[in-house]
Each structure stands twice: as C-alpha cells, then as structure tokens.
Amino acid sequence: MDLTPRRGKNARRPMRASRSFAFVLSLFLLSAPVLADNNADEADIAFELGNDAYSKGQYAEALRSYFTSYRLVPNRNVLFNIARCFEALGKFNEAYRYYNDLLAEDLPRDDAAEVSRSVDRLRPKVALVRVTTTPKGADVYVDRMDLGSRGRSPQTLALTPGRHKIMVKKDGYRPAEATLTLVRGRETDQTFDLALITGGVEVTGTPAGAEIRDAPNGNILARVPGRVRLPPGQRVLYVRAPGYAPGQYVVDVPADGNVPVAVALRPQDRPTGRLVVTANRDGATVRVDGKPAGFTPTVVTLPEGEHTLEVESREVRPLRQTVKVVAEEEVKVHAELRYAPPPVRAASKSLVAVDEAPASTTVLSQEELRAFGWRTVAEAVAGVRGFYLTDDRTYTYMGVRGFSPPGDLNTRILILWDGHAMNDVWAGQGFAARDLSVDIQEVERIEVVRGPGSALYGTGAFFAVINVVPRESLGADKHLEVTGAVGALGTTRGHAAASWEDGNRSVLVSAAALTATGADTTRLGANGPIITGLDAERAAGGSLRARVGDLSFQAQFNVRTKELPTAPYGTVPGTEGNVVEDLRAFAEARYERQFTERFSLSVRGAFDMSRYEGTYVYPEEDGGARTEGGAADWLTGEARARIGLFEGNVFTLGVEGQAQLRVRQDAGDLPLETQARTLLSAYLLDEWKLHPRLSVSAGLRLDKYVDLDSTPITPRLAVIARPYEQGLTKLVAGNAFRAPNVYELYYADGISQGAALGLRPETITTFELEHSHDLTDELRLTVAGYHNRISSLVQLSAEDAPSGDCGTAACLRFMNDDGTTLAWGAEAGVHWQPGRWLLVDVSYSYVTLRNASEEVASAAPAHLVAGRMMLPIGAGDMRVATQAIYQSARPTGPGGADSGEALLVGFGLSGDYGPLRYFAGVHNLLDARYALPVSDENSIAPVPQYGRTFTLQLTGTF
Numbered sequence: 001m002d003l004t005p006r007r008g009k010n011a012r013r014p015m016r017a018s019r020s021f022a023f024v025l026s027l028f029l030l031s032a033p034v035l036a037d038n039n040a041d042e043a044d045i046a047f048e049l050g051n052d053a054y055s056k057g058q059y060a061e062a063l064r065s066y067f068t069s070y071r072l073v074p075n076r077n078v079l080f081n082i083a084r085c086f087e088a089l090g091k092f093n094e095a096y097r098y099y100n101d102l103l104a105e106d107l108p109r110d111d112a113a114e115v116s117r118s119v120d121r122l123r124p125k126v127a128l129v130r131v132t133t134t135p136k137g138a139d140v141y142v143d144r145m146d147l148g149s150r151g152r153s154p155q156t157l158a159l160t161p162g163r164h165k166i167m168v169k170k171d172g173y174r175p176a177e178a179t180l181t182l183v184r185g186r187e188t189d190q191t192f193d194l195a196l197i198t199g200g201v202e203v204t205g206t207p208a209g210a211e212i213r214d215a216p217n218g219n220i221l222a223r224v225p226g227r228v229r230l231p232p233g234q235r236v237l238y239v240r241a242p243g244y245a246p247g248q249y250v251v252d253v254p255a256d257g258n259v260p261v262a263v264a265l266r267p268q269d270r271p272t273g274r275l276v277v278t279a280n281r282d283g284a285t286v287r288v289d290g291k292p293a294g295f296t297p298t299v300v301t302l303p304e305g306e307h308t309l310e311v312e313s314r315e316v317r318p319l320r321q322t323v324k325v326v327a328e329e330e331v332k333v334h335a336e337l338r339y340a341p342p343p344v345r346a347a348s349k350s351l352v353a354v355d356e357a358p359a360s361t362t363v364l365s366q367e368e369l370r371a372f373g374w375r376t377v378a379e380a381v382a383g384v385r386g387f388y389l390t391d392d393r394t395y396t397y398m399g400v401r402g403f404s405p406p407g408d409l410n411t412r413i414l415i416l417w418d419g420h421a422m423n424d425v426w427a428g429q430g431f432a433a434r435d436l437s438v439d440i441q442e443v444e445r446i447e448v449v450r451g452p453g454s455a456l457y458g459t460g461a462f463f464a465v466i467n468v469v470p471r472e473s474l475g476a477d478k479h480l481e482v483t484g485a486v487g488a489l490g491t492t493r494g495h496a497a498a499s500w501e502d503g504n505r506s507v508l509v510s511a512a513a514l515t516a517t518g519a520d521t522t523r524l525g526a527n528g529p530i531i532t533g534l535d536a537e538r539a540a541g542g543s544l545r546a547r548v549g550d551l552s553f554q555a556q557f558n559v560r561t562k563e564l565p566t567a568p569y570g571t572v573p574g575t576e577g578n579v580v581e582d583l584r585a586f587a588e589a590r591y592e593r594q595f596t597e598r599f600s601l602s603v604r605g606a607f608d609m610s611r612y613e614g615t616y617v618y619p620e621e622d623g624g625a626r627t628e629g630g631a632a633d634w635l636t637g638e639a640r641a642r643i644g645l646f647e648g649n650v651f652t653l654g655v656e657g658q659a660q661l662r663v664r665q666d667a668g669d670l671p672l673e674t675q676a677r678t679l680l681s682a683y684l685l686d687e688w689k690l691h692p693r694l695s696v697s698a699g700l701r702l703d704k705y706v707d708l709d710s711t712p713i714t715p716r717l718a719v720i721a722r723p724y725e726q727g728l729t730k731l732v733a734g735n736a737f738r739a740p741n742v743y744e745l746y747y748a749d750g751i752s753q754g755a756a757l758g759l760r761p762e763t764i765t766t767f768e769l770e771h772s773h774d775l776t777d778e779l780r781l782t783v784a785g786y787h788n789r790i791s792s793l794v795q796l797s798a799e800d801a802p803s804g805d806c807g808t809a810a811c812l813r814f815m816n817d818d819g820t821t822l823a824w825g826a827e828a829g830v831h832w833q834p835g836r837w838l839l840v841d842v843s844y845s846y847v848t849l850r851n852a853s854e855e856v857a858s859a860a861p862a863h864l865v866a867g868r869m870m871l872p873i874g875a876g877d878m879r880v881a882t883q884a885i886y887q888s889a890r891p892t893g894p895g896g897a898d899s900g901e902a903l904l905v906g907f908g909l910s911g912d913y914g915p916l917r918y919f920a921g922v923h924n925l926l927d928a929r930y931a932l933p934v935s936d937e938n939s940i941a942p943v944p945q946y947g948r949t950f951t952l953q954l955t956g957t958f
Contacts, residue, residue: 039073040072042068042069042072043070043075044069046066046068046069046072047065047066047069049065050063050064050066050081054081054088059085060089062085063082063085063086066085067082076102076105076107079098079101079102080099083095083102092122092125092158093126093158093160094158096119096122096126096158097157097158099115099118100119100156103115103116122158123185123187124184124185126158126159126185127158127160127162127182127183127188128159128182128187129157129159129164129166129180129182129190130154130155130156130157130187130189130190131156131157131166131168131190131191132153132154132190132191132192133153133154133170133176133194134192134194136152136153136154137152137153137170138152138169138173138192138194139152139169139170140155140157140166140167140168141166141167141169142157142159142164142167143164145167145169153168161183162181163179163180163181163182164179164180164182165178165179166178166180166190168192170194173194173196174194174195174196176195196231197231197232197255197256198229198230198231198255198256199230199231199253199254199256199257199259200229200257200258201227201230201253201258201260202225202227202259203224203225203226203227203228203237203239203261203263204225204262204263205224205225205261205263205264205265206263206264206265207224207265208223208225209223209224209241210223210224210239210240210241210244211239212224212226212237212239213237213238213239213240214228214235214236214238216238216299224241224263230253231253232254233253234251234252234295235252235253236250236295236298237249237251237263241265243267244265244266245267245268245303246265246272247263247265248292248293249263249292250292250294268303269303270303270304271304271327271328272301272303273302273325273326273327273329274300274301274329274331275288275300275301275307275309275323275325275333276297276299276330276331276332276333277297277298277311277333277335278296278297278333278334279296279311279334279336280334280335280337281313281316281337282295282297283313284311284312284313284337285310285311285312285313286298286300287309287312288300288302288308288310289307289308290308296311302325304325305324306324307323307324308320308323309321309333311335311337313337316338317338317340318337319335319337338778338834339778339833339834340353341363341365342365343363344357344361344447344449345419345447345467345469346416346449346453347361347447347449347465348456348685348687349419349456349640349654349685350642355728356720358697358720358732359449359451359730359732360450360451360768360770360784361447361448361449361450362448363445363447363448364380364381364384364446365445366443366444366445367836367837367870368868369445369446370919371879371908371910372868372906372908372921373906373908373910373919373951373953374440375439375440376396376432376434376436376439376440377432377433377436377437377440377443377466378398379433380440380446381398382866383841383867383868383883384448384843384866385450385829385845385866386400386450386825386827387399387448387464387864388861388864388885388887390404390406390859390932390934391932391943391945391946392406392407392932392934392935392938392939392943393535393562393564393566393939394562394564394566394568394580395410395429395433395435396432396433397409397410397432398413398430399859399860400412400413400463400464401450401786401788401845401847402823402825402849402860402862403788403790403823404859404860405855405856405935406933406935407934407935407938409427409430410429410432411423411427411428411429411460411462411738411741412460412462412738413430413460413462413464413465414430414453414461414462415430415432415466416457416465416466416467417468417556418468418554420554420586420588421457421460421636422436422584423460424584424610424632425608425632425634425658425663425677425742426612426631426663426741426743427630427742427744428459428460428738428741428743428744429610431584434539434558434560435539435558435560435582436558437541437556437558438495438540439485439495439512439514440468441481441495441955442470442497442508442510443468443469443470444469445469446466446467446469447465447466447469448465448466449466449467450768451463451464451734451766452714452734452735452736452764453465453716454701454712454714454736454737455683455685455699455700455701455714455716455735455736456683456685456699456701456716458656458679458703458714458737459703459712459738462736462737462762462764463736470543470545470554472506472508472545472547473499473501474497474508474957475499475957478957478958479498479500480497480499480957481496481498481955481956481958482494482495482496482955482956483495483954483955483956484954485951485953486951487516487951487952488948488950488951489517489518489519489535489949490515490516490518491514491517492514492515492516493512493514493953494512494514495511495512496512504547504548505547505548505549506545506547507544507545507546508545509543510543510544511540512540512541513540514537514538514539515536515537515538516536516538517533517535517536518537518563518565519535520533522565522943523944524565524566524573524939524941524943524944525942528940528941529573531565531566531567531573531574533563533565534574534578535563536563537561537563539559539561540559541556541558542556543556544556550592551589551590552589552591554587554588555585555587555588556585556586557583557584557585558583558584558585559581559582559584560581560582560583561579561580562580563576563578563579564578564579565578566934566938566940566941567939568616568938569937570618571616572617572618572619573940575617576617577615577617578615578616578617579614579615580612581612581613581614582610583609584609584610585608586606586607586608587606587607588604588605588606589604589605589606590602590603590604591603591604597644599641599642599643599644600641600642601640601642602638602639602640603638603639604636604638605635605636605637606636607633607635608633609631609633609634610631611629612629612630612631613627613628613629614627614628614629615627616628626668627666627668628665628666628749629664630663630743631662631664632660633662634658634659634660634661635658635659636656636658636659637658638654638655638656638657639654639656640652640653641653648688648690649686649687649688649689650686650687651684651685651686652683652684652685652686654682654684655682655683656679656680656683657678657681658678658681659676660677660678660742661676662675663675663677663742665743665746665747667748667749667750667753672746672748673746675742675745677705677706678705679703679705679706680703680704681701681702681703681704682702683700683701683702684699684701685697686698686699692722694719694720695720695721696717696718696720697716697718697719698715698717698718699715699717699734700715700716701713701714703739705739708739708740710760712737712761712763714735714737715734716732716733717732718730718731718732719731726773726774726775727771727772728771728772728773729771729772730768730769730770730771731768731769732767732768732769733765733766733767733768734765735765735766736764736766737761737763737764738762738794740756740759740760740794744759744814745814748811752806752809752812753796753811754803754805754806754811754812754813756813756814759794759815760792760816761792762790762793762794763790764789764791765789768784768785768787769784770782770784771783771784778832778833778834779831779832780832781829782827782828782829782830783828783829784826784827785824785825785827786824786826787823787824787825788821788823790820790821792816792817793816793817793821794814794816794817795814795853795855796814796815797812797813798810798812798813799811799812799813821849821851821853821856822849822851823847823848823849823850824847824850825846825848826845826846827843827845827846828843828844829841829842829843830842830843837871837872838870838871839869840867840868840869841866841869842865842866842867843866844864845865846862847860848862855935857891857892858890859890860890860891861887861888861889862888862891863886863887863888864885864887865884865885865886866883867884868881869883873911877912878909879909879910880907880908881908881909881910881921882906882907882908883906884905885905886902887900887904889901890932890933892933893942897928897929897931898930898931898942899933899942900931900933902930904923904926904928905925906921906923906925907921907922907925908920908921915957915958916954916955916956916957917954917955918953918954918955919951919953920950920951921951922949923948923951924948924949925948926948927947929944931943931944931945
C-alpha cells in the first residue's frame, strides 16, 4: 500500500499493486464526508507530512503526523497507515490492535481480506487473549484499571508475553478478574460469567397466591408469600389476584440485602380503569389517595370513581388534582411541574410557601448565594427590594425602606440564625457582616420578611425579620468540605466542614477564619486627612449542628476584630490603636414533633453570650487610649403548639421567657452597675383558609419587661387573596415595637453621656398592600405600597441644661422623640425564574419621609433600583451571574457621589467540576467612588466606600 499523497483529502496512489490501490480507494470512498473547513485542511497537511516521513523510513515522525490527522478528521485509511507505522517500528502489539479495530468496521470484502492478512501476518509475533463475557458489553482492563478500558467484550487484545491480570466490569454486575500467562504466537481464550448484583424482597400478606411482577405486564416473578430478587434501588412491585384490586408497592431494594414488604389487596368491589400519568420531568413521585403509586411515566389501575392524584418532584411546585376514573377506560393526566422557590419559616414560625406567607417575603436560595458570590448576609440582602447598606468601617448597617439612622447598629431589624435571635441584649445590635459569620458557606437560604414582626418575635422585629437558614449536612455520601479564598484588600479566608448523616441522624461541624489588611488609604472628606492603613480586619468562627430524630442541637461562635481609620468619637486621626472587637456565641437545643396531622409541638432552650471591647486613642492631654466594653449572658426558653381546630384552620399558641443574667458595661476605667432583666411573653397566631382563594392570618403578642412600666401588645393582620387565577394580593397591617436596651437605659461615662431618665419602647404601625400578577408560570410582576407611622423613636440628644452628671457640660442622653415620623413608599419588581440556575430579577423602591429628624432623613435614599441575573452555560455546570444596584444620593450633603449616589455592578463566574466548586467574581466592577454620611461620633467626615474588589474561591467536597 502506497503512502504518497495525491489531490484530495488523505488520498494515495498505488505503489506495489492495483489491488492495494483498490483497497485504499475503497477506504477513502467509505469514509465519512468532511466539510472543507480548517480542521480538514490541517488534517490533509498532517497526512501529507506523514506520507513524506513514511517514504523516508522515518516511521516515528510519520506516526506523529498520522495521529494528528486522525484527531482532526477521523478516517479509516489513516487508521490503516497508523497500523503500518507501528508494524514498521516493530511495535506489533499496537499494530495488531489497530488492524483488529479496522476489522470491526463495515469494510468491503476485498479490503477486509487485506486487513485480515495483515492480522494473520502479525499473529506469530504477538501474544493474544480473547476476552468474552456473559453478558456482552463489559469494559475490559489489563493489569491496572486507572490506565483505562481496552474496549468492551468480546475483545481480542495483543499483549506482551508473560503474566497479565485481565479485569472486566459492567454496571449492575459484580466485577471479575483472572491472571493469565500469555505466550507469543498463541491465542488464549478467557471467558467470564458475570454475576448480577441483586437484593432480596420478602413479600408476605394477602391474598395468598397473588402474582408478583416488576412491570405492569411483566413476567410473574413469584407468588405471595414469596421472595424475588431485583437490581438494587427504588423498584415498584405490581401485585395482582383475581377478585382483588391490583396493588403497587414502592420498595428500596438493598444490594446483597433483604427487605420485607407486606401486601394487602382489597377485594375488588368496583370495576377498574387505568390512569396514565406523565410529566415534563421523568422520575417524579406519583401518589394516589395519599399512597405511593410509582414514578412518572406510570400506569395505575384504580377502581372507578374520583381519586386524589399528587405528582411531586424536587424544586418544583407539586400537582394536586382530583381525577375521575371510568371503568374499562383510560384516563391520561400530564403534569406540568414548574420551579418553586424554597419555603419560608420566618413569616409564621412554620414552613410555608412564599405565596402563602402572611407578609411581603423574598427568599435567596443557595444557588443564588453561590452564583453571586456574596461574602456576607448584608451583601446578599443589599439587592433585595427596599434594602440598602451603609459601611462606616466599623460596622455594616442595613437600611430598610428609607430608615437607617447613622450608628443604628441594626437594632430595628431582627436577625435570626435558623430561628434563633442574633441581636444582643446589651445594645440590641443586629450583626449582619463578618461580625455575624466569617462567610456564608454554611448558609442554605436567607429569608427576608419585610414589615413588622413583633407579633411573633417581640422586640427588634421593627422593619424586617431576616432568617439565615444553615445547611444540616454536606449532602449524600459527602463527609468533608474545604474552602480557600483570596481577594482584594489583602483578604485571605479558609473554611472547613465535616459531616455525618444516617437517616434522621446527622452531625455537621465547621470552622472558618479570615484576615484582611483593608484599604491602603482612606480619605476623610474632600479636604480632610488621608489615613494610611489602619483598616485591617480579622474574624474566626465555628458552628455545630446535630440532629437525632425530633431532637436537634446547634451552637455557633464568631469573633471579629476591626481597626478604625475614621477617627471616631473625637479620637486622633491616623493614630494606630482605634479598634473594636465583638464576640457572639450561643448554644440551643430544640425538640420538634408532629404528633398528628392537627397537632405539633416545639420546645427550645438556649444560652447566649456577647462581648464587646472598643479601644479609642484620644490626645494625651485628654487621657490617651481609653477602653470601653459591654458583655451579656442570657437564657431563653420557648414552647409553641400548633393545633388544627377544624378544616382549614391552624391555631398557634406560644410562650417565651428570657433571663438576662448579667449585662455589664464599662465606661473607660469606670465599671458601671451590672444589670439583670427578665422578659415574659405570650403570643398567638390564628390562620384560616376561608376559601381556596382567600386566607386570613391574625396574630397578637404580649411582652412584659419587669424593669419597664409599659407592656407592649403588638397585633398583626394579613389577608392573602387570589382575586383571579394569575393574581395574588397581600394586605398586611400591624404594629411592632423595640424596647430600650441596657446600653440606652444605663450607659453613662461621666464626661459626655448620662444615663437615660426613663425611656418608652419605640413603636411602628404599618399598612402594606402588595399585588403580584403572573404573566406566565415563571414570570411575575409585583407592585406594592406601604405607610409607616413611627413613634417614640429613641435618639441620642443633648439635655436642655447641664444636670451635673457630666460636669459643667450638658449631657448627651437617649431620649424618646415626641413626634411621629411618617413614611410613604412604593415598590415594583419583575421576577423570572424557570429553573434553579436561571434567574432575572429587577426591582425599584421609592420612599419619602415626613416629620423625620435630620439624623434619620440624612440616611434615606429616595430611589433604589436593583437587578440581578443568573444564567447557566452549556450543560449547567458553569454559571454566570451579574448584579447592578443604583442608589440615589442621601438628601443631605453636597449631593451626587459625595452623598452616596452610586451605581454598583458585580459579576461572577461559578461552577462545578467533579468534587470541586469554584467562584471568581468582581464587586463594584465600575469602581464607583462614593462616600456615605454617617454619624459625627463614628467618623469625622463622610466615609468613602470600597472601590473595585475581587474574590477567587475554590471549594472541594469529598
């Protein structure tokens, strides 16, 4: 056979015989047509180079070119030339393999005969083994499996003489192996009979003699009582007997194990029909009248009459409908299953769908948290309708619907960790950034409930409740997860988690740490000083979650240290030593059980602690460095019962108590009197489904602080209606309160601040109307309007005349504002999400305040626009996510970027590759430079926000 090229793709011309030419020509004509593109041209050149090298006896070089040509355009005549090169190089095993592969092709008779002669020519030079298996199609391995399969049985292999281990493997069968001694010039046969992997099912019950099948019209496997062997996994047994209604039983068959199944066919007293159930998702669970009936697609034989059909699959809304089966006829039902957001617990202290929650609610799923690469809870919430952030380089503050007074410490937002309140009892601080958790690797979802929540949670649930729900395990067969991340501002972060799970028992432990150098420079005001460094941050934390049946336990601690470059509280600008440290920890045990369909009980008890220490460096003449601190330890207990009084009604009754054991605070070197407080609470929630399109939720809570004269009573009423098929309307009205905390009541330093002279709880009354219209099953348009009336707002103000508590100066004291702050707002949003990784969300928020103090008004942007998009790439293993947030300028200051106006864009690329999960993202992509006004105590000038930063993160799960 000649290897010299002619015109045409990989053509040859005869050299020794016309028969060789006929063979090559036939191979060429039979090869797949190739388009004239770049690959084909490269293949042609590579082939010609191979021919040239072959003609010069440079077989290794020719082989390299032929392999290149074959990779670009697979071609049978190139395969033949590869075999010839191996033969010329004396590599007879490889030559035999390629000749043998050609024989598997559908060749013309003459060409096949020539290839066969080549094979026969090599037989005396190689040691052969022919591997056959029953059944066919097993992967064949030689000596080591990690070198990959040599093909599928039946297969003839050419190997070096000597001992070899032959291994075969086929899904569903036990692997087998044999060690052979091969001799050159001889062919050895090796046959394997593969044993099927099965599990046993012991079937007992009535009636005796009933036929057992594994398919509706399959062969009879056994009769009751009897034993059948089936491949492992979920299987459906079809049991029939004359005079009885057929039964279907879903069973998990263990590999090499046995499982019992008890059947009980009821006498067939009615004619039957067939129900054919299909869905847009195969494998969806089918239930009929509450009993498992298989997986889609399936056919169910049922007595004539009405039946309740349920079709469910993960992450989609279930189908529930009544079907009427007609005797001797076939009824077909196709279930269109659509994506459903995760359920929410924070709105009613029980899991409900977002549409059924008695409040305006947003849920951020784990898919969103990972795709957008948010680093803290505050970052994640920043794009939620009505929310915005302020960072004064000490803490991160979340504003809600135009309200975030400087230095507020998030006291008017209740932050929960799986239902456990994280706001401390000393200052009421709601931790939301790295003072809450080093990162959000452990978070499964974040529930954001707008509006008053005191009817369920008491103090602090003023404007919103944010419930951070952590995961309980790493997933099936996953036991270890390790994460490493680096980012801008000199950030490095590590996170590790270990998990064990067995049925209703599980344990998950995690630990994380972070260090960051912060901004290189911080300019405080247009003409202010430029601070170099002094912005470092360190954080470390850990968590534990365990569950045994109805009993669960969770514990968490987090400590964070932050340098302050903003010269707060009149300290010396640019001087090292201004630093705060916060520690927050808790441990909670919880018992939850559903006793019957109409009664469940939840009991929990917890111990909490918080520690704060701040060091502030003043001029030497004013005393130099000064340290202040706060510490609290408290116990909490709660019992809650849910009772179904009648059809469509659920009544919740709860009692809660809190013992603030020790609340200590220091003003410099002056320790203040340790305080102790006791709180007793009771609440009720009545939820009625008055009509399939109308539900009402009414709640009421009473809180008694022993050291306060007042006893707040907070009601909430929500009406949820579907005025038409695609519409959803929520009308919510309610009150909330925030009790003055120990810091506000008792802190006094004897220099500038005195203790309060009596404080009343803050109160808010909210009216909200939200309407959503589903343009399609995945596309929703939402509009909302609200009105807030805020009274008795607690603010730090100077007393009218010096009292002597602060020397000759007038003291600053926390006082109640006598006026009522009014807020009117409107919001709109568009949400499209057909799947887990495909999302578009756009929202707009507007708010205007009346009778607000200058401090409150200065931190209220009138306009907020947020949009985020998540898009899968290819098969979905890679995702692109982008987010844009526009916030208008705060109404005070020079305006524009110097008053907080900014467009913030983020971009992230994430995905999965085997056990690895990765994220690469940029925050503030446009490098927007803007500053936010904060309180005079926290900074000597508006605080510049961070510019463009990046994060690179890699996670391995094993």
